[in-house]
Amino acid sequence: MKINWGTGLSIAIALFISFILYFVIKVQSNSKYDNELVVEEYYKHDARFQEEMERVQNAQDLNHKPIITNTNEGITIVFPQEFNAAQIKGTVSLYRPSNKKLDFDTPISLSNPTLLIPKSKLVGGQWGITMEWQYAGKSYLTKQPIYIE
Incomplete structure (x- = not known):
């Protein structure tokens, strides 16, 4: 053929x-x-963008910003000494870009200005930290990537 x-x-x-x-x-x-999408409800998240930018600006305007460090015990977040630690409220969200199942939130409830996220909750690799917190009626938003070994 x-x-x-x-x-x-x-x-x-x-x-x-x-x-x-x-x-x-x-x-x-x-x-x-x-x-997967990075954010579940993308359009709702996008609609709140201006509000988020104001909270980021509030955090940038602070004279002393929270310090996020990777230690042997885990991730340590130290809030400024000038704040009353008992009045700081909010959440710390840890986001794992490579695996959504590892994401988790930790409430901010302090008696001293230091918050520790234990290393036992963390898997090695890249993490994104998002802190949404309030103090004295003002909202703040801090985002920072961190690498855990």
Whole structure:
């Protein structure tokens, strides 16, 4: 049987399309290739952007900012000494870019100006820390990446 150039071209296009579809289906069905959004409710998050920028600016305007460090015990967050530690309220969210299942929140409830997140809760690698906190009726937002070994 002789195949002319039109039939050959049609077969080649059909093989190419099936090759692409195979990989699309493979990636969509395999949990190894996780394609999650960074933020679950993206549009709601985007609508609150101006409010978030004001809280970030409040944190930038502080004379003494909270200090986030990686220690042998875990992640230590030291709030400024001029603040009354008992009046600081909020949450610290730890975000793992590579695995959503490792994300967690820790409430800020202090008796001294230091908050420790134990190393036993953390897996080695890149983490994003987001602190949303209030003091004396003013809201603050601090974001910082940190690497845990």
